[in-house]
Amino acid sequence: MAPSGPASAQPPVSAEDVALVRASLAVVAPHVADLAAYFYHILFTRYPQVKDLFPAELDVQRERLVRALLRIVELVDDPGNLIEFCSRLGRGHRKFGTQSAHYPAVGECLLQALSHYAGPAWSPELAGAWQRAYTAAAEVMVRAAEEDARHRPAVWDARIVDRVHRGHGIAEITVQPQQPYPFVAGQYVSVETPWVPRQWRHYSPAHAPRPDSRLTFHVRAVPGGKVSNALVHHARLGDPVRLGPPEGDMVLRSTKGRDLLFVAGGTGLAPIRALIEQAARDGIGISQEVSLFIGARTADELYGLDDMLRMSQRYHWLRVRAAVSHQRIVGLEGTLPEVIAEFGPWYRHEAYLCGPPQMLGGAVAALRRHGIPPHHIRYDPWDTPVLTAPLGPPQPEEETDQL
Incomplete structure (x- = not known):
């Protein structure tokens, strides 16, 4: 060959x-x-x-x-x-x-x-x-x-320097790599912990790149998940971790005047928050509308909503809406796909999505029904992205979801 x-x-x-x-x-x-x-x-x-x-x-x-x-x-x-x-x-x-x-x-x-x-x-x-x-x-x-x-190490050694519990089994874990760690907002990182050697799990930095290379991940303790439970419940300041190279294609692209739509479910808010922060740095919101929808089963699980509302006060161009699917709350009730459909149309938008597979599937289908072509819908697959990621840009005439 x-x-x-x-x-x-x-x-x-x-x-x-x-x-x-x-x-x-x-x-x-x-x-x-x-x-x-x-x-x-x-x-x-x-x-x-x-x-x-x-x-x-x-x-x-x-x-x-x-x-x-x-x-x-x-x-x-x-x-x-x-x-x-x-x-x-x-x-x-x-x-x-x-x-x-x-x-x-x-x-x-x-x-x-x-x-x-x-x-x-x-x-x-x-x-x-x-x-x-x-x-x-x-x-x-x-x-x-x-x-x-020839260009970068295989792994980056790092230490945990901060851990903040956000409730409902979610913690913000901040690590300090020993070497500069270059990545682009929206990418994800594979993490290995000392408690479960050689088992790598993917987490997304919840921010755009920082000068000191610190990375903050949003980690949910998954039932039976040894890596996530160790990070959320057992990690201490100073504990070592190892980082794989940044991966993923859900990064901001040239939008050619299209408005931006962000959709986040659960800890999928992390890369979405990073993208919005990057959009602010790039001055995108000055001339374009930016909408964010956050979904959860109950109001108590809408972690990070307050942070995003504060961000919307700082950036007048950011509109934030929330939806809960398993609780009756006036103004919030409904699944993310239902709420997204209610506030459309979205055919002039570039969409970025991150969340559990079922949410991703429903949201992608809703956006397709409301006029966004597949090549303007961006997400990285859940679980092990490299094994399931779409290869090459989807063509405008394609009609099948790539989940």
């Missing part, structure tokens, strides 16, 4: 390889969960030295392996997006300690697992097709990681 980048005109594998790989995936699809477990068993048996790169509990990791594999197969005949996706994976894997020498071992064990569950359908031709597809993806990941290493 030529390292010419996204513009390469030649597919990384042949059409015959693509057909073979996709047909075999249909055969193993009913067994993907077992296949992932079998893969890790083989990998750790043959190459025990790599086990230290993985968390002790592999349930989430198995799911991510399957999702990454499915995405690569989906893109195997789409060179531009395959390169973009695998480059993101390669850069992201640096924080795990992944080295270029690890990729052949992973490929060997992956093919072994595939052959085991493909059964009689496995053949030398199929093995060759999978080997070429995997090699193409791995080469892109290695090149992206090597290029990334």
Whole structure:
């Protein structure tokens, strides 16, 4: 595979390889969960030295392996997006300690697992097709990681310097990196804590970049979530954390005179607040209207609303509205999609959204119904964004949501 980048005109594998790989995936699809477990068993048996790169509990990791594999197969005949996706994976894997020498071992064990569950359908031709597809993806990941290493560290060591409880299991955690940490408002950061080593979780800075590189995250203690509960309930000042590089595409774009609409649910307010702060720095509100909708189940869960109302007093161009879905309150009752629809139309707006998946889905659908084309609706997927993020800008004629 030529390292010419996204513009390469030649597919990384042949059409015959693509057909073979996709047909075999249909055969193993009913067994993907077992296949992932079998893969890790083989990998750790043959190459025990790599086990230290993985968390002790592999349930989430198995799911991510399957999702990454499915995405690569989906893109195997789409060179531009395959390169973009695998480059993101390669850069992201640096924080795990992944080295270029690890990729052949992973490929060997992956093919072994595939052959085991493909059964009689496995053949030398199929093995060759999978080997070429995997090699193409791995080469892109290695090149992206090597290029990334020339410009920035794999991780940033930091310490917790402040923790403020906001109620309802939410805390504001402020950390001080030991090195400057460059990011853009709206991006997110992967965080590793000492209480759950090698388990990384994504959190968004709740502000635009600061001169001292301090980062403040809004963290909700998720039931059963070891990382979030540790940060909210057990973290102390001075505790160390590690930060992965900033990621994400939900950053302010040139709006060409379009007004701005921000929609936030739960701790999704953090990156939205950062974007509004950046809009104020850039002077966007002077000539454009900026609207913010914050949603929660009850009024008590509308954390951060008072802060945003104070911000709207400071910036006359910012309009703030709230909605609660599980409590009868005059003037506030309704889901975010319902309230957004009530205050439209929005066809002249650029929309930025962050929140739980159900809220995102409903809000995107509501905005589409009220005239905002998909290429003017921006969000980063929940959970593990690199595995589900839309690749490339959506085209104006596209009619399907990318959640």
